[in-house]
Amino acid sequence: MMTIMRNTKLSTRTAAKEASHERIVCVAARAIRRSGYDGTGVADIMKEAGLTHGAFYAHFASREAMLAEAAGRACAEAAAAAADGVASVPPEQALTYMFHAYLSRENLEQVERGCPLAALASETARQTPEVRRVSTRYIKEMVDLVARQSPDWGQPGSHERALVSVATMVGTLLLARIADEPALSDSLRAAALQHLPVA
Template sequence: MSDGVIVMPYPEGHKLKVRGKIIESAAQAFRKNGIRDISVPFIMKGAGLTHGGFYAHFDNKEQLVAEACRYAISDTIALLQEAADQEKQGTKINAVIDYYLSQYHRDKTEMGCILPTLTGEIARSSAEVRQVFTDELERMIDFISDLAEVDKSTGSALLSNMVGTLMLARSVNNSKLSDSLLTAGKKHAKDLIKT
């Protein structure tokens, strides 16, 4: 007690919970807008926190970018696994392709895969961020390869097709062209894994 004010300690796990909220806010912001145009105050506001608390959790923005990449890829893998698990009739990888290259996924950038949004920026990021991105990309390739029951080379080509298609479909301002890109991407992705 100091000057009649009782200071209550935060409950156990509070700091970890707050850090998680910051990472989630960053992942959502980076998915939608990329890295460069998103400020730390914007991320903190998205987490319902003030800017001053940031450095109690992260050394710098680069560290947050790395953690947000890790979080976003894990989140995407979970969503894709859910799409695969819901498939009862066809092949699980086709369900994943259909979800990934859907209008819904194209339009929900803040909840979608981070790879189409950040790939161009990551090449100019720090070594730490690039290493995390590389590790997470490899994890995504392994997930796709295992689900499709193909070798890693084919899984890499499949993921590249999907990410590239989504990047282009999100980039154009012509909805018919965007939809046709998604349709063509789905067809060619599925052709890659036909036996």
């Protein structure tokens, strides 16, 4: 009987710790996109997650470990959203849908829920190898997703076109967010959509 009670307490404690860890990572994944890596502090993350600052080291060995996991979560969320969007339309409309969704005003304004590459591009190059590795994997996933939607998938040149498309999408969103003139922001997005390959 005592063993069962002890195991129940341990599993309850483990479940609570996992839930807290999950909450920290979710908060940090939004925070890095909103405030950047350098603008994301442990104390603020723990406060937003509803936990004490002292509890941080029960979950992560360092701030850098948290940032790497947060980057991974941000990338996974963005990749899942893109894949879900593509799956929601007929195959012949997938590229057009993907480009329009990525360069939409809604995505432009939802920094903390959008693509981590556009939100963190200039900072990522100066982060730890773990953060850069996560971001590199996400770049490859995006390129692969775009390539698989192309009518000429598997043909020579299709991978290069996907590389250019992803670079155009991310660069356009980054510049459109930087611009403090709505007309310029809109023009950047419209021009990119006009020139991205959809056939």
